[in-house]
Amino acid sequence: MPNMDNEKSNDAKAEEFKIQANEAFKAHKFALAINLYTKAIELNEDNAVYWANRAFAHTKLEEYGSSIQDASKAIEIDPKYSKGYYRRGAAYLAMGKFKDALKDFQQLKRICPNDPDATKKLKECEKAVMKLKFEEAISVPEAERRSIADSIDFRTIDVEPQYSGARIEGDVVTLEFVKKMMDDFKNQKSLHKRYAYQIVLQTREMLQSLPSLVDIDIPHGHGTHFTVCGDVHGQFYDLLNIFELNGLPSEENPYLFNGDFVDRGSFSLEVILTLFAFKCMSPSAIYLARGNHESKSMNKIYGFEGEVRSKLSEAFVELFAEVFCCLPLGHVLAGKVFVVHGGLFSVDGVKLSDIRSIDRFCEPPEEGLMYVTKKFLQDNNLDLIVRSHEVKDEGYEIEHEGKLITVFSAPNYCDQMGNKGAFIRFEAPDLKPNIVTFSAVPHPDVKPMAYANNFLRMFS
Missing domain, CATH: 3.60.21.10 (Metallo-dependent phosphatases)
Structure with a gap:
C-alpha cells in the first residue's frame, strides 16, 4: 500500500505546482511558470495538461521549438486532448509553418466540431495556406530573380x-x-x-x-x-x-x-x-x-x-x-x-x-x-x-x-x-x-x- 500512497502524494504535490504555475502565468512570469510546470511534470509525467500548459508558457517566451515538443508530448499522452493540438498549431503558426498548423487545426475541429473558436481559427488558417500556395505559384525562382x-x-x-x-x-x-x-x-x-x-x-x-x-x-x-x-x-x-x-x-x-x-x-x-x-x-x-x-x-x-x-x-x-x-x-x-x-x-x-x-x-x-x-x-x-x-x-x-x-x-x-x-x-x-x-x-x-x-x- 505505501506505494499507492506515495503516488497519491506525488499527484497532489504535482497539482499544487500546477496551481502555482498557473498563478505565475497569470502574472506574466512565464519563466517561473515553466519551472513550476516542470516540477509538476517531474512528479507526474503522464498528465497531458501539464505539458500543454508548459507549451503555452514557452510560446509566451517565443520558445516555439520547446512549445511544439511539449504540445506533441501532451498529444502523445492523450490523442483526444484538444488543447494539445491548439497549442502546437499556435506555435507552428508563430514560426510561419502554416501547413503544419493547418493539420493541427483540422484535428482540433474533428475533436471539437461545435466549438466556434476552433472553426474560426481553422478558417483563418486555411486562408493563410491558400495565400501561401498562391504566392509560391506566382513567385519567380530565386535564380531568375532580379535585385530590386x-x-x-x-x-x-x-x-x-x-x-x-x-x-x-x-x-x-x-x-x-x-x-x-x-x-x-x-x-x-x-x-x-x-x-x-x-x-x-x-x-x-x-x-x-x-x-x-x-x-x-x-x-x-x-x-x-x-x-x-x-x-x-x-x-x-x-x-x-x-x-x-x-x-x-x-x-x-x-x-x-x-x-x-x-x-x-x-x-x-x-x-x-x-x-x-x-x-x-x-x-x-x-x-x-x-x-x-x-x-x-x-x-x-x-x-x-x-x-x-x-x-x-x-x-x-x-x-x-x-x-x-x-x-x-x-x-x-x-x-x-x-x-x-x-x-x-x-x-x-x-x-x-x-x-x-x-x-x-x-x-x-x-x-x-x-x-x-x-x-x-x-x-x-x-x-x-x-x-x-x-x-x-x-x-x-x-x-x-x-x-x-x-x-x-x-x-x-x-x-x-x-x-x-x-x-x-x-x-x-x-x-x-x-x-x-x-x-x-x-x-x-x-x-x-x-x-x-x-x-x-x-x-x-
Whole structure:
C-alpha cells in the first residue's frame, strides 16, 4: 500500500505546482511558470495538461521549438486532448509553418466540431495556406530573380518644396541629419522616401562587402569601450533611451546591435532607418547582426511588412528583405568575445572558420543554433559568448559559469512583459563586461503588433 500512497502524494504535490504555475502565468512570469510546470511534470509525467500548459508558457517566451515538443508530448499522452493540438498549431503558426498548423487545426475541429473558436481559427488558417500556395505559384525562382535594389535610382525622386523633414545633402549622411531624423521620428513625422531609399541602398552596399563573421578590433587604451545591445523589436522610444543613457553611436562610442531590430513593436521602421543611418554616417560606429526576425517569413507575420507597406511602399518591403539577407551572422570582439543572435549550434565541434564560410545571402533555414559553450570557447580560443533572442526579467542572464551572457534590450516587451532592458559595455583593456539595465519609457499610443498579421492577433 505505501506505494499507492506515495503516488497519491506525488499527484497532489504535482497539482499544487500546477496551481502555482498557473498563478505565475497569470502574472506574466512565464519563466517561473515553466519551472513550476516542470516540477509538476517531474512528479507526474503522464498528465497531458501539464505539458500543454508548459507549451503555452514557452510560446509566451517565443520558445516555439520547446512549445511544439511539449504540445506533441501532451498529444502523445492523450490523442483526444484538444488543447494539445491548439497549442502546437499556435506555435507552428508563430514560426510561419502554416501547413503544419493547418493539420493541427483540422484535428482540433474533428475533436471539437461545435466549438466556434476552433472553426474560426481553422478558417483563418486555411486562408493563410491558400495565400501561401498562391504566392509560391506566382513567385519567380530565386535564380531568375532580379535585385530590386538595382532598379531603384533615388536621385530621380523629387522632394516636394513643402517637405520640412530631415534632408541629406548630396551623398553624405551626417550626424546633423541623423539627429534631425530621430527628432522627426520622435514627433511621429516621417522621412521622405528619397532619403529612406538612399539610406537603405547605401547600407546594402556596405553590408554586402562584409564577411559572414565580422572581426572587430577594440583599441587597448584605457577609457575605450564597446557596447552590445540585444533585441530592440521596433521599440524606437526605448532605443532613443539607450542613446540617452549611453551616448550616440560614434567611432569613439561604437555599438553592436545583435539582431531582431524589427517586428512586434510598431515603430520598427523608425528603428531600422535610425540604425542604418548611423551605419551610413560612420561604418565603425555601429555594427549590425542578423536575427531570426530579419527574415521575410517573420516580417510577414509580426508586423514589419505591414508597417513598411503602410508607412512607405511595397517596393520597400522587397528592398528590406534583400538588405536583411546581407546582414552578417556574427561578430568577434577583439578576438575574445563571440556575439551571435540565437546562441551556439546544435552540432558539436563548430569552428569560427565554418561560420566565416557560410553563404548567408539567402533567407535563413529553420534549424540552427544552441549549447556546448565551454568546448566551443576552448576550440576557438575565446573567453565569452554573448547572445540575445530571449526575454529576460532583468534584461540579461549570466549562465555557464559566467561564460554565456544573454542580453535583451526591449524593456516591457510588447507593452506587457514587465521586463527590464539591458546592454553590455565592454571596457578596455581587459574587456570586462559591464551590464547596464534600464526600464521602459513611454511611447505614443500605437500598440505593439498594430501592423501584424490579423491571424496572429487571434492567438495573442
